[in-house]
Amino acid sequence: DIQLTQSPSFLSASVGDRVTITCRASQDISSSLAWYQQKPGKAPKLLIYTASTLQSGVPSRFSGSGSGTQFTLTISSLQPEDFATYYCHQLENYPFTFGGGTKVEIK
């Protein structure tokens, strides 16, 4: 199975901060990576797919980059509604796997 390691697992930040979350894959997954945002009690919401493509309707402050084994999700200016848990997800090989999550909390 392909392991996805997210860092940090917890992040404390202020509104307006630039935030970067990293996802490292245990083997080359090309650009087959998606990012999701999950708020408490809610289903995950797709933010980014194919590593860097912004899902329709998602604010442009979210961006993704990377390929191969190293990926990043960046929030350029953190907004109050962005406090949530973020997961990376690989769709290159079965079984599809998710990272352990990064919880973004208010400083």
Added chain:
Amino acid sequence: QVQLQESGPGLVKTSETLSLSCTVSGGSISSNSNYWTWIRQPAGKGLEWIGRMYSSGSANYSPSLKSRVTMSVDTSKNQFSLKLRSVTAADTAVYYCARGVTEYGAYLSFDSWGQGTLVTVSS
């Protein structure tokens, strides 16, 4: 806009079979560019992929659950289903159904999710 809705018992007894359905509205379950998937999330933990299938019936399951899982599709009801046999307390989780998107044979994302349903396994 496609919507998905899980349904099924919220409580299942140990060693019995967990059965869930997911009804798709606003789109066809027979779409060639989509597949249908189940994911679960134990309380306070991360996401675990269970399996995926196309409306044709072809399926792939997580190796860790493969021996106990069956997924099926009912195109007449625009619905797909999950059965997980011989459940234990470790199977207690919120179960999500989701739509997968493909393009030129590549898997892109899970772009639409159900709201999730909590299934508790208890004796």
